[in-house]
Amino acid sequence: MSRKIPEENYKKTRSYRFKQWLDGTKDPYLDTVEMKPQEAFREDEVVVEKRHAERLEIMKRVYDLEHNAKIRVFNKIYRVFSVLFCISLVFVLLTAVSHLPKFGHAENPVNNEVSQRYIENGLQETGAINIVTGMILDYRAFDTLGESHVLFIATCTVLILLRSDKKKGKHGIEDMEANDRIYEPKNDIILQTVARILVPPIIIFGIYVILGGHLGPGGGFSGGAVIGAGLILYLNAFGFAKTERFFTAKTYKWMSFGALACYALAKSYSFYTGANHIESMIPLGTPGAILSSGLILLLNICVGIVVAGTMYTFYVMFRKGGY
Structure with missing residues (x-):
């Protein structure tokens, strides 16, 4: 059987010191190694000036640029090719214009079938009294889909380029948004009163259009x-805090x-139905009725x-850099 030694003697053993080192309760090199504070490094001024x-x-x-032969040659070639390109472009444009009717x-592209x-069969084929709407959302609906995607992609690009990082601390977004009026006129009673009167009719009129x-x-x-325009007026009158109650960046993305x-x-x-000559079920x-013209209303x-x-x-985004 092992004999139990007193605690004072145990603290003097290597096993106790090793246990302290494993537990991190004591650094074995603390107060045992001579340490000197390091002086700040200063480079020789002569070396700095030489570098x-x-x-x-x-x-x-x-x-x-004045004595570099390669750059001089490149600049001369660049000027020559620039002049030749401009002359060629002008020649192509003038040639294309000269061949226009x-x-x-009668051969003018405007006067074609x-x-x-559109004019003669637009109402019968699309059901829309407005010929322009029938043309845009029926005959040329694929182009309009591309235009809508262009708007969405442009918005995504603006979000990427102008988005402000939400940093904490002094002068960060959170500090600025503590004052809701930092981006708008401060409690403009006239603007707010006018907005209360005009915003609902503006949005209702937009829905009607x-x-x-x-x-x-x-x-x-x-x-x-x-x-x-109605949303922008409401934002200018009441600020981001109230507007973001019903319209945020997440709302826009999902919409x-x-x-x-x-x-x-x-x-x-x-x-699909048109390409395969299948009669549409819509x-x-x-x-003249509100529920007419097939899918054009949707x-x-x-x-x-x-x-x-x-x-x-x-x-x-252009005003604040974020919602």
């Missing part, structure tokens, strides 16, 4: 611009994604959502 002179000499040799000529088809786009002047692009997906699915159905309705709503969100997002 600076060498750097200037290298920069002078690399960027010496005269104004009012496409525009005649979107829903009546197939019946008269208007549509998704113009109606969405009106709604976007745009849903609108573009709905547009793509609806027109994919139309493209009726055109009675011309497509106008999708385009309006994308345009309204894009206008508001552009304004917010």
Whole structure:
């Protein structure tokens, strides 16, 4: 049997010191190694000046445009090719213009069977009284889908380039947003009163323009611009805190994604039935009624959502750098 030794003797053993080292309760080198505070490193001024002179000499040799033969030759070739390119471009443009038909000529691209088809058969084939809306959202709906995606991609680009990082601390986003009026006029009673009166009619009018786009002047692009202007007015009057209660960056992303997906699915159905000469199950309705023109009403709503969100997002990003 092992004999128990007193605690004082145990603390003097190597096993105890090794146990302390494993537990991290004591550094075995503490107070046993001589330590001296290091002095700040100071480089010799002569060496510093010599290095600076060498750097200037290298920069002078690399960027010496006057005595560098290769750069002089490149500049001469660049000027010659620039002049030749401009002359060639002007020649091509003048040649293309000279071959255009005269104004009012029967062979003018404006006077072709496409525009005649739009005017004569537009109401019968699309069900839209507004010929422009029928052309944009039926005959040329694929182009309009591309335009809507261009708006969405442009918004994503602005988000990437202008987004402010949400940093904490002094002068960070959180400090700035502690004062809700930092980006707007401070409690402008006149602006807020006018906004309370005008914002609801503006948004209602924008909805009316979107829903009546197939019946008269208007549509998704113009109606969405009106709604976007209403949102911007509300933001200027009441600030970001109140606006973000119902419209945030997440809201915009989901609205745009849903609108573009709905547009793509609806027109994919139309493209498939039209390409295979299959009669569409969606009726055109009675011309002049609100529920008419097939899918044009739904497509106008999708385009309006994308345009309204894009206008508001552009304004917010250029002004604040984020929601």
